[in-house]
Amino acid sequence: MSTSETKPRGKMNNAFDPSAAQRLSPASRRMIERRTKLLGPAYRLFYEEPVHFVRGERCRLWDEEGNEYLDAYNNVVSVGHAHPHVVEAVHRQMQTLCTHTRYLQEGVLDYAEDLLATLTGPVGDGHAMFTCTGSEANDLALRIAKHRTGNRGVIVTSEAYHGNSDQTAAFSPALGDNAPLGTWVRRVPTPDSYRIPREGMAQWFADHVRAQIRDLERHGEGVAALVVDSLFSSDGIYAEPVDLLGPAVEALHEAGGLFIADEVQCGFARSGEQMWGYQRHHVAPDIVTMGKPMGNGYPVAGIAVTHDAVAEFGHDMRYFNTFGGNTVAIAAAQATFDVIRDENLLDNARTVGEVIRAGLAELGERHEAIGDVRGAGLYLGVELVGDRDTKSPDPALATAVVNGLRERRVLISATGADGNVLKIRPPLVFDTKDADRLLSALAAVLKATARR
Helix, strand or coil, X not given: CXXXXXXXXXCCCCECCHHHHHHCCHHHHHHHHHHHHHHCCCCCCECCCCCCEEEEEECEEEECCCCEEEECCCXXXXXXXXXXXXXXXXXXXXXXXCCCCCCCCHHHHHHHHHHHHCCCCHHHHCEEEEECCHHHHHHHHHHHHHHHHCCCEEEEECCCCCCCCHHHHCCCHHHCCCXXXXXXXXXXXXXXXXXXXXXXXXXXXXXXXXXXXXXXXXCCXXXXXXXXXXXXXXXXXXXXXXXXXXXXXXXXHHCCCEEXXXXXXXXXXXXXXXXXXXXXXXXXXXXXEECHHHHCCCCCEEEEECHHHHHHHHHHCCCCCXXXXXXXXXXXXXXXXXXXXXXXXXHHHHHHHHHHHHHHHHHHHHCXXXXXXXXXXXXXXXXXXXXXXXXXXCHHHHHHXXXXXXXXXXXXXXXXXXXXXXXXXXXXXXCHHHHHXXXXXXXXXXXXXXXX
């Protein structure tokens, strides 16, 4: 392998190091060599010892040797791997018809009606537009915001991730120092509830937003949008305080900008409290973007947008997406929506999330390395530190824990600016037995790493 392949650049938590491939099995080495040759150097693998999965069901995955793993990471299959209702809906629609939104079809209208009914604020009385990915959704949202405001400036949090298209990568600092940000992008600090007092944090956050608005105006850009993932997933998972966003959105609207709530990771019942993450903050977005879990693995995404925000764009532009909103994609989305509703997965996320959080807090009483436990529903972060007094991040320990869990066939990942926050984000069908297995494995790994 070349130097560029053995020393990949760019930020990547929990990544496989290609230079360590020699200690893997011959079969794994051969597959990695084929992957490098065929897919190129930009792709990354998870874990020090990558896994080859061949089958999944609910919260379980099986590798090529038949070993079973507990999936506590994948939110894309939000209602569980291979959910029969979604599989059947996609299969039935694929057998019947697959075509786009330039023909009349009832399915997309029924789904849009169901989707918009879950959204609060003016956006719930607005419109749905469909794409294939969350990156496309955020790209479209920003196009609309720029057209509506006549400005270019975008404000994001310091470690945000909003996509990998050319435009969305330009306002996704989580991609790392080698991925350039747009000159029209400004960052505000992560609302780090572990290190910053929660009292007054909303005003602190709004003051930073106002400062960046002024800087954009000074440089002739103006502000088009503030884009926020309301669980601050890539920043390190910060669910509190829930009064954080109100003053910032008010400042943004005063300056003529639009608030884009990026729900790609935190939406669709993930928080266990509300269907959408922004609803926990009691704010009214102009645009809501959604993706990842929307079709339980089928590539479908989209936005909800107020009529005011999109009216001029719709008059001046023609929007068409060949695959966005196609009949099969909508069948997948509708089936996933139905499962979330009919299996009461919002409540499941809340109750099982509480079990996991209580177990994590108990582990924190026994392990000094756990500095903070936070999150909402089935999206939880565990911050690992080298010293509780200084709150110094310990990314090496996080890597050891993530890989230690993988050895015990439990899958999670890590996030945050320093990669020291354990990222627990299982399918919404995760149950209390799954939670017990996760907590038992984590306890064993923490005990083992403490001995080292």
